Amino acid sequence: MFSQNAPKREGGGFGDASAAPEVVRRSRYPTRLSVYADPPDLEVSIEEFEAFALDRLQVLRSIEDAQLRAKGEEDIRKRVNEALEKHLPLHTNRSKLPPRQLVAERRKDHVSHFILRLAFSRTEELRGWFLRYECALLKHRFKEADIAEKQELLAAAKLKLEHLSPAARETRLGNASLFYPPQEQLFEVDFERVLDLVSHLQVVLQGGRAFVPQSEVATLLLHEFRQRLTRALAVCAKALPQMGEDERLLPVLQNLSSQTARSEYQSTGAAGAVSADNVDALSSGFPLCMQHLHTQLLKDHHLRHGGRMQFGLFLKGIGLGLQEALVYWRRAFGNMTDDQFQKGYAYNIRHNYGMEGKRADYTPYSCHRIIMSNPPGPGDHHGCPFRHFSTDRLRAALHRDRLTDAEVREIAELAGAGHYQVACTRHLEVKMQHRKAQQQQTSDTETHISSIASPNQFFDLCIGDCKSNGSKQSHDRDVQPVAPTAAASLPPAGLQKGPAYSYS
Amino acid sequence: MTREETAMELDDDETAELSPMTLGVYYRRLFPHNAYYKWLNYNAPATSTEFTHREFSFTINDGIYLRYQSFKDMGEFQRELTRLSPSKIDIGAIFTAVPKHAKSLQPGVFRPVAKELVFDIDMTDYDEVRTCCQGGSICSKCWRLMVIAMHVLDRALREDFGFSQIMWVYSGRRGVHCWVCDERARQLDDAARKAVAGYLSIVRGGAEQGKKVNLSQRYSHHPHIARSIEIIEEYFEDVLLVDQEILLTRERWMKVLAALPDEELRKTLDAQWSRRPDRSSVEKWSEMVDIVEKRASKRGAKFALATFERDMMLQYAYPRLDENVTTHLNHLLKSPFCIHPKTGRVCTPIAHSQFDSFDPFAVPTLSQLLKEISGGNGDPAADKSQEQSQEQSQRSAKSFSSLVGYVDIFETFVASLSPSSNTHTSQSLEF
Numbered sequence: 001m002f003s004q005n006a007p008k009r010e011g012g013g014f015g016d017a018s019a020a021p022e023v024v025r026r027s028r029y030p031t032r033l034s035v036y037a038d039p040p041d042l043e044v045s046i047e048e049f050e051a052f053a054l055d056r057l058q059v060l061r062s063i064e065d066a067q068l069r070a071k072g073e074e075d076i077r078k079r080v081n082e083a084l085e086k087h088l089p090l091h092t093n094r095s096k097l098p099p100r101q102l103v104a105e106r107r108k109d110h111v112s113h114f115i116l117r118l119a120f121s122r123t124e125e126l127r128g129w130f131l132r133y134e135c136a137l138l139k140h141r142f143k144e145a146d147i148a149e150k151q152e153l154l155a156a157a158k159l160k161l162e163h164l165s166p167a168a169r170e171t172r173l174g175n176a177s178l179f180y181p182p183q184e185q186l187f188e189v190d191f192e193r194v195l196d197l198v199s200h201l202q203v204v205l206q207g208g209r210a211f212v213p214q215s216e217v218a219t220l221l222l223h224e225f226r227q228r229l230t231r232a233l234a235v236c237a238k239a240l241p242q243m244g245e246d247e248r249l250l251p252v253l254q255n256l257s258s259q260t261a262r263s264e265y266q267s268t269g270a271a272g273a274v275s276a277d278n279v280d281a282l283s284s285g286f287p288l289c290m291q292h293l294h295t296q297l298l299k300d301h302h303l304r305h306g307g308r309m310q311f312g313l314f315l316k317g318i319g320l321g322l323q324e325a326l327v328y329w330r331r332a333f334g335n336m337t338d339d340q341f342q343k344g345y346a347y348n349i350r351h352n353y354g355m356e357g358k359r360a361d362y363t364p365y366s367c368h369r370i371i372m373s374n375p376p377g378p379g380d381h382h383g384c385p386f387r388h389f390s391t392d393r394l395r396a397a398l399h400r401d402r403l404t405d406a407e408v409r410e411i412a413e414l415a416g417a418g419h420y421q422v423a424c425t426r427h428l429e430v431k432m433q434h435r436k437a438q439q440q441q442t443s444d445t446e447t448h449i450s451s452i453a454s455p456n457q458f459f460d461l462c463i464g465d466c467k468s469n470g471s472k473q474s475h476d477r478d479v480q481p482v483a484p485t486a487a488a489s490l491p492p493a494g495l496q497k498g499p500a501y502s503y504s
Numbered sequence: 505m506t507r508e509e510t511a512m513e514l515d516d517d518e519t520a521e522l523s524p525m526t527l528g529v530y531y532r533r534l535f536p537h538n539a540y541y542k543w544l545n546y547n548a549p550a551t552s553t554e555f556t557h558r559e560f561s562f563t564i565n566d567g568i569y570l571r572y573q574s575f576k577d578m579g580e581f582q583r584e585l586t587r588l589s590p591s592k593i594d595i596g597a598i599f600t601a602v603p604k605h606a607k608s609l610q611p612g613v614f615r616p617v618a619k620e621l622v623f624d625i626d627m628t629d630y631d632e633v634r635t636c637c638q639g640g641s642i643c644s645k646c647w648r649l650m651v652i653a654m655h656v657l658d659r660a661l662r663e664d665f666g667f668s669q670i671m672w673v674y675s676g677r678r679g680v681h682c683w684v685c686d687e688r689a690r691q692l693d694d695a696a697r698k699a700v701a702g703y704l705s706i707v708r709g710g711a712e713q714g715k716k717v718n719l720s721q722r723y724s725h726h727p728h729i730a731r732s733i734e735i736i737e738e739y740f741e742d743v744l745l746v747d748q749e750i751l752l753t754r755e756r757w758m759k760v761l762a763a764l765p766d767e768e769l770r771k772t773l774d775a776q777w778s779r780r781p782d783r784s785s786v787e788k789w790s791e792m793v794d795i796v797e798k799r800a801s802k803r804g805a806k807f808a809l810a811t812f813e814r815d816m817m818l819q820y821a822y823p824r825l826d827e828n829v830t831t832h833l834n835h836l837l838k839s840p841f842c843i844h845p846k847t848g849r850v851c852t853p854i855a856h857s858q859f860d861s862f863d864p865f866a867v868p869t870l871s872q873l874l875k876e877i878s879g880g881n882g883d884p885a886a887d888k889s890q891e892q893s894q895e896q897s898q899r900s901a902k903s904f905s906s907l908v909g910y911v912d913i914f915e916t917f918v919a920s921l922s923p924s925s926n927t928h929t930s931q932s933l934e935f
């Protein structure tokens with residue numbers, strides 16, 4: 001468990017495992033909780049493989065959902081417990097369940113973790129998502145566990161801890177020792193290992209070392225788990241290409257990781273048609289100005305006022321209702337505390353929906369307004385790329401939208417000559433042609449549409465076209481997000497998304 | 505003194521002086537290239553990836569941003585700086601590859617890996633505290649809030665986190681930046697930066713929240729809190745009570761009383777002060793402290809009363825950080841020795857020994873510097889004739905302009921930096 005000079009554990013040595021029926025104790029799974037140190041023997045049928053993994057995925061998604069929508073800690077706890085009970089129950093050794101069932105539950109927990117590890121190692125975004133919610137799951141389970149189980153888990157994690165003797169406590173800490181309860185055991189670690197505690201001022205720091213009370217050792221456990229899982233995911237990512245040889249496995253894995261993408265878009269405009277979850281999936285149909293704001297928001301977890309107005313009202317226009325808008329922006333502004341968000345931004349969002357202030361129902365901005373008024377200043381991302389970007393940046397943005405060199409040149413020329421909306425219209429036409437070509441329809445007929453007057457019109461035409469033009473399947477493929485929505489709050493790895501600036 | 509007399513509006517008084525031409529002169533003759541290069545190269549014997557893989561961003565002419573600028577050595581940096589004459593330089597992270605090639609690299613291959621741990625304290629975040637100025641302006645009275653902030657943070661970074669290579673920089677207008685350059689600090693990931701920022705942010709809550717510091721009694725034993733209070737106590741009466749008069753008018757004292765968690769005491773004090781509004785803030789403060797202490801010692805009193813004085817001192821004087829700047833590895837911050845685009849002042853380092861004596865109004869502006877080096881007429885055209893002996897003129901310009909003291913501070917700091925343990929010279933990693 002701890003290093004040599006660590007104190008002896010309370011209780012009778014074997015913790016909860018001693019309460020286990022003989023069969024369970026002798027099995028691979030004597031304890032209920034695991035830090036997944038060793039892989040399972042993968043003697044799993046393909047059906048089991050998929051079913052296990054889907055169940056675990058349900059749990060991780062419920063955690064994400066609960067964190068976004070639940071009202072307070074207790075509600076989160078309840079929701080997560082419900083999901084676990086339904087999809088991934090794990091009973092204690094003290095429960096009177098048949099031993100075989102206990103072992104089966106634990107095996108499922110073990111195996112499903114490793115399958116998802118593999119499935120989610122594919123991209124950095126997926127890895128980040130998986131890591132975040134596996135850590136949340138372990139944290140939850142640790143909190144819910146009894147003392148014996150906690151100790152077993154700590155023992156299994158083999159944490160290296162330096163224990164502070166009472167004498168050292170006096171000399172090292174002096175008065176600061178009074179910050180902790182007098183009898184509490186303290187451990188000394190680098191502050192980087194207990195960031196949660198550092199961040200909430202729950203530990204005394206000295207020269208970069210943190211003094212961690214016994215009651216907070218879970219933070220160390222989680223840190224260790226996160227580190228190890230991060231490394232394990234990186235190893236998996238390298239191993240994944242070799243998995244391609246097994247044709248049965250790969251599609252299952254791919255399907256699993258794309259499961260984080262949410263329900264599809266239904267209709268344009270009607271409030272409530274779009275949920276917070278599918279904004280990202282729909283972004284391929286955004287005009288350039290909105291693509292830019294969306295990308296910046298993902299990257300910086302923030303947008304300045306002009307950007308929030310332009311993008312927020314656009315989202316409202318495509319059918320993101322008030323409640324969903326609050327969820328979406330809360331998640332997008334992932335770096336801020338709930339308090340900051342409620343105080344600084346929620347009002348504004350409700351205001352846009354006519355729920356505060358003058359109670360005017362604001363409508364999305366037109367291109368004219370975006371182009372003519374309130375030009376973006378340094379650090380602002382609103383405005384119209386055809387009007388407000390340098391030629392180089394405009395070209396780069398169009399290239400990113402997978403336009404050919406000739407198309408980019410043509411559009412950049414239109415923009416350069418001051419025909420911003422014509423350029424934007426041309427951009428849409430080109431996008432639509434590309435899509436037809438992809439669906440092997442005749443692409444030699446030029447697509448002509450009426451001139452774009454608002455970002456919402458662009459979106460409606462773009463999405464409408466994609467709906468009418470293809471079978472449902474091709475629609476699905478198109479709406480398939482580049483980045484899974486689940487990862488919306490993670491920093492995407494793209495280069496084009498510049499970091500935030502600071503001014504003073 | 506009235507507000508009009510003390511406040512000094514720093515906005516827009518210099519903007520006209522910033523042109524590519526005047527900036528060109530500045531970068532050619534005054535900018536401390538050498539020390540600057542040594543700083544970001546971390547005193548490595550040859551040019552290292554710390555320098556070559558560092559992102560700079562230049563703002564040129566009409567607010568055009570040039571992102572992902574990078575330079576292969578000091579010569580190129582110096583040439584480009586003079587050629588582009590940016591009105592603003594931002595320093596970003598060190599990346600896995602040369603930032604200039606960012607566009608041609610696969611996403612994921614090009615990632616930020618290190619950067620100084622930085623802090624940004626802006627006087628506008630003190631608008632609910634200070635009464636002398638608001639918004640963009642500062643005066644010598646409210647500047648002392650920055651002095652407190654520097655003392656508090658500097659000691660926490662040294663004593664609690666064990667950092668030692670810390671540079672403070674005047675932002676050129678109404679705030680300060682802090683660059684923690686220790687290798688351990690440079691290696692921190694976003695989560696760790698967020699935690700450090702969280703640890704150092706004590707004052708929380710928006711404008712409509714009365715009490716913004718909520719720490720239980722045991723925090724009086726936490727070294728960071730105990731030490732911060734000790735520092736603040738030295739200044740509190742002078743800065744907050746005498747200079748800022750935070751209890752002078754009813755409007756002001758109601759803000760303080762709003763944080764008092766006892767309805768009855770609030771009413772008593774309000775009535776008492778309304779009867780004698782002419783009493784000074786010092787007197788009112790001590791009355792308040794007395795009455796709160798008395799109540800706190802009674803049985804059944806709210807815990808929050810016992811810590812009220814401590815918490816209010818923190819609320820009014822503890823540093824207010826812009827956490828966003830600190831938490832992201834990939835966040836750019838204005839560079840030292842830039843010219844502030846609004847005030848024309850140079851962003852100069854502040855020595856540790858001079859937190860209290862540093863005077864933001866004594867910091868030279870670009871136009872002042874140009875006058876000094878051109879012998880008083882400030883005509884940048886005159887500089888042209890000297891071009892042949894550029895190096896000579898550069899040396900002499902640096903040594904007699906009023907920038908020299910600040911450059912000294914910077915050079916001393918840079919000389920104290922230890923080279924990175926895992927420094928790669930650019931040859932060994934270039935591909």
Ligand code: SF4
Nearest residue numbers: 287289367384424455
């Ligand atoms: S023309 Fe209109 S829709 Fe197109 S990018 Fe500009 S503002 Fe957006």
Ligand SMILES: [Zn+2]
Nearest residue numbers: 636637643646
């Ligand atoms: Zn002032």
